[in-house]
Amino acid sequence: MNGLRPYAVRFTVSASLWMTTTGDEDVIExxxxxxxxxxxGRQVWREAKTAGAPRVNRYMMLVTVGGRPESPVxxxxxxxxxxxxxxxxxLWPDDDPYHRVMTCYLRDPRPLPGGRAELFIWVIPLAPGVDPLARLLARVPGSKATLARATFGxxxxxxxxxxxTARERxxxxxxxxRACQGAWHASPGACCGVVCQVRYPDPRREYKGDPDNVAETATAMWGVGVMQGLLPASPGVFCFMLADGESEPKHHDLDMLAFTVPPDADWPRLLLGDA
Incomplete structure (x- = not known):
């Protein structure tokens, strides 16, 4: 990693600016x-650069969300x-899936004053040959997993x-x-994490979107498993990355790997352990 070390940047967001993937704001808002x-954000990142935050090329992001009741994803x-x-x-060439190869969301359990949310974004540099999924799963040896797949037109x-509009969303x-009914067949247990891999219908790099842009579809798919009683409402960690290959034309695929984790898993420590 050319000596680059992970670093974290803190963002404080008021309730008046906070948005979720299930919010009802209209297009203008x-x-x-x-x-x-x-x-x-530009102001905060600029200050981070001044303080010594390095430019990275290939990286993971770990996002901790505090001060909010809903699932961090x-x-x-x-x-x-x-x-x-x-x-x-x-601070990086691009935030596309060829540079930002995985993004993980988890809850910051610390109590915070009401009215504001606090996010820490950890930037974790990765060497070219490091597989982010293998790196993640290596932190939970012996974990049992279940795989769900769905295709969306x-x-x-x-x-x-x-x-x-909010109604259209x-x-x-x-x-x-409805499209992912029947995708979930087994439960990973009450304490679990999930990696959502996104497959796009075009082989060209420039047509690959940011995987966590599909969080609204991903949370809908996760919600189906929750309603079936197979999944917890909020997994310990929710990660996004690009899947190998391409989907069929005019379709997109989501592969969700849900895996057991210890109830006391300290994800920042686990993911930053040998970074």
Missing amino acids: RKRRRGRLRAY LAAETLKPLIDAGTDEA EDSWLTSNMRM KAMQTRAM
């Missing part, structure tokens, strides 16, 4: 909040403009880049849940 978050909508701001400030595929999420 989402755009307004994204713009303000991106401007704020729902914060993906707030995180997106903050990551884009880091790209603006040239254009009428049930929802990403954060789509311009829709809710309808799309409902169709996404």
Whole structure:
């Protein structure tokens, strides 16, 4: 890794700017909040650079979310403009899946004052040959896993880049849940983590989206397992990465690997252990 070390940057977000993947903001309000978050994010990343944060090429991100009651993965909508701001400030060449190869969300259990959320974004440099999935699973030896797969057509595929009304987004999420009925067949247990791998229908690099842009579809798929009684409402860690290969034209695939984890798993320590 050329001597690069992981580092963390803290962001504090007010309730008036906070967004989730299941929020009901309209297109205009989402755009307004994204713009303000991106401007704020540029300031924070700029300060991090001044303090010595290095430019990285290939990296993982570990995002801890505190001060919010919902599952941390729902914060993906707030995180997106903050990551884009880091790209603006040239802390990495791009935040696409060929540079940001995995992003993991988990809860910060510390109590925080009400009204504000606190996110820590850990940037973990990775050498070219390091497989982020193998690196993650090596932290939980002996873990048992279950794999769920679903394919979504254009009428049930929802990403954060789509311009829709709140009603349209809710309808799309409902169709996404219908599309993955029957995907879950077994339970990994009450204490588990999940890696969501996204497969796109085009082999060209420039047509691969950011995997956590599909958090709305992913949480719909996870929710199906929750309603079946097979999954906990909030996994210990929720990760996104690109899947190998391509999906069929006009379709997208999600592969979800849910795996058992110790109830007291300290994910920041585990993932930063030999970084």
